[in-house]
Amino acid sequence: MHLGHSLPHQHIPSVSATRPDGSRRALRVGLGGPVGSGKTATVAALCRTLRDRWCIAAVTNDIYTREDAEYLLREAVLPPERITAVETGACPHTAIRDDISANLEAVEHLEETLHPLDLVLVESGGDNLTATFSKGLVDVQIFVIDVASGDDIPRKGGPGITTADLLIVNKTDLAPHVGADLDTMAVDAKRQRGDLPVIFTSLTSDDGIREVADWVTGHLAQWRAGAVV
Amino acid sequence: MSRAALLLLADGRFPAGGHAHSGGVEAAVAHGAVHDTDSLEAFCRGRLHTTGLTMAGLAAAAAGGHDPLLLDDAADARTPAPALRAAARRLGRQMLRAARATFPSAELEHLATARPQGAHQPIVLGLAARAAGLAPVDAAYAAVYENIGGPATAAVRLLSLDPLDASGLLARLGPEIDDVAAAAADAATRAMTEGIDALPSASSPLLDITAEQHAAWTVRLFAS
Numbered sequence: 144m145h146l147g148h149s150l151p152h153q154h155i156p157s158v159s160a161t162r163p164d165g166s167r168r169a170l171r172v173g174l175g176g177p178v179g180s181g182k183t184a185t186v187a188a189l190c191r192t193l194r195d196r197w198c199i200a201a202v203t204n205d206i207y208t209r210e211d212a213e214y215l216l217r218e219a220v221l222p223p224e225r226i227t228a229v230e231t232g233a234c235p236h237t238a239i240r241d242d243i244s245a246n247l248e249a250v251e252h253l254e255e256t257l258h259p260l261d262l263v264l265v266e267s268g269g270d271n272l273t274a275t276f277s278k279g280l281v282d283v284q285i286f287v288i289d290v291a292s293g294d295d296i297p298r299k300g301g302p303g304i305t306t307a308d309l310l311i312v313n314k315t316d317l318a319p320h321v322g323a324d325l326d327t328m329a330v331d332a333k334r335q336r337g338d339l340p341v342i343f344t345s346l347t348s349d350d351g352i353r354e355v356a357d358w359v360t361g362h363l364a365q366w367r368a369g370a371v372v
Numbered sequence: 373m374s375r376a377a378l379l380l381l382a383d384g385r386f387p388a389g390g391h392a393h394s395g396g397v398e399a400a401v402a403h404g405a406v407h408d409t410d411s412l413e414a415f416c417r418g419r420l421h422t423t424g425l426t427m428a429g430l431a432a433a434a435a436g437g438h439d440p441l442l443l444d445d446a447a448d449a450r451t452p453a454p455a456l457r458a459a460a461r462r463l464g465r466q467m468l469r470a471a472r473a474t475f476p477s478a479e480l481e482h483l484a485t486a487r488p489q490g491a492h493q494p495i496v497l498g499l500a501a502r503a504a505g506l507a508p509v510d511a512a513y514a515a516v517y518e519n520i521g522g523p524a525t526a527a528v529r530l531l532s533l534d535p536l537d538a539s540g541l542l543a544r545l546g547p548e549i550d551d552v553a554a555a556a557a558d559a560a561t562r563a564m565t566e567g568i569d570a571l572p573s574a575s576s577p578l579l580d581i582t583a584e585q586h587a588a589w590t591v592r593l594f595a596s
Contacts, residue, residue: 207591207593208590208591209590230592230593230594231392232392232393232526232529232593232594232595233526233530233593233594234391237391238392241385241391242385242389242390243387244387244388244466244469244470245389245595247469248462248466
């Protein structure tokens with residue numbers, strides 16, 4: 144056996160940035176974060192904001208139901224054929240990090256049936272602060288936390304907080320009600336993340352997703368231009 | 373070839389999708405058939421001698437050089453429940469992805485082209501073992517072990533069982549795993565001369581029925 148030898152059609156689709164026909168495949172954006180932080184609401188808001196300009200599909204990783212997929216369907220942010228739910232066997236982080244095969248199946252199926260897609264949003268099941276996406280599954284990843292779960296979360300860090308390409312601190316409208324100090328969260332996030340971006344959002348306000356949508360659009364533009372994201 | 377390849381193939385961390393499947397144990401837990409370590413052992417023993425034996429025979433035959441497409445048809449014939457056929461092909465696709473990247477071979481590429489929707493997982497497992505230079509009995513071991521290791525791990529999650537008890541259970545089944553793997557490999561050898569019908573076709577109707585029910589649940593932790 145020679146692991147290095149080449150075979151016809153031998154490629155690792157998860158890593159390849161192009162489709163078999165040579166065109167650039169869709170940008171894959173992962174959204175992770177704890178339960179209830181607003182991942183699905185973020186996906187829904189991104190779809191509403193970007194769907195007129197880009198061709199979008201979404202993969203959800205519900206832990207034991209199809210709740211997130213059904214929320215997206217109910218909210219009609221995308222047509223049903225553009226939303227796929229992946230089951231994760233009680234281990235959402237495994238499905239996005241250690242064994243990404245089911246998610247890759249879902250992403251590739253969407254790409255094949257909805258060709259040409261511009262953007263695939265992969266939403267993780269609600270997990271803990273260590274959950275990150277494999278680079279074999281997504282090109283960039285967003286970690287979503289919220290102010291109501293405790294303003295010490297950025298200080299606690301963990302791979303999701305420290306390494307995600309974008310950190311979203313959601314539900315800023317609740318800060319006064321739960322005694323969360325946004326300035327402290329911003330300082331702690333800066334300390335944990337250095338120059339990596341942090342966006343504070345309140346998705347209940349009009350166009351609360353705008354800054355995030357612009358961030359995604361920026362990456363999409365770079366991706367389509369063939370630059371390294 | 374390196375025996376270490378067998379450890380890689382049989383490792384539950386091999387990224388081929390198995391972690392999301394319970395091998396029928398989630399349905400068995402819901403029906404109360406599996407509720408503690410003893411009942412889990414009984415479930416695993418039953419699975420070992422039925423589905424486990426059948427899957428191991430297919431894997432061993434694929435590893436021995438039998439036509440994988442004929443074996444895929446034989447797997448269909450041995451898998452009457454549509455939900456289990458679908459799960460086996462989905463897992464086969466996922467295993468094929470991992471196998472092509474891990475043990476590249478022209479035979480795996482050929483199977484990927486001939487069965488774009490996936491072949492039954494034991495066939496892919498057997499071809500992967502073949503690509504790694506392993507023997508048919510090795511493929512049988514990997515198939516058998518996965519057949520009960522998966523449900524044991526799932527039951528630990530579903531019932532909060534002591535994982536040490538689950539490990540002990542799998543160790544106690546060791547001699548039976550040996551017997552089943554040997555029987556599967558022997559059948560695969562006979563199938564070379566006697567034809568594919570020499571392969572085991574033991575089935576477990578209750579697993580078929582509960583798999584169909586499980587596939588219709590709206591709330592579940594595992595895909596099958």
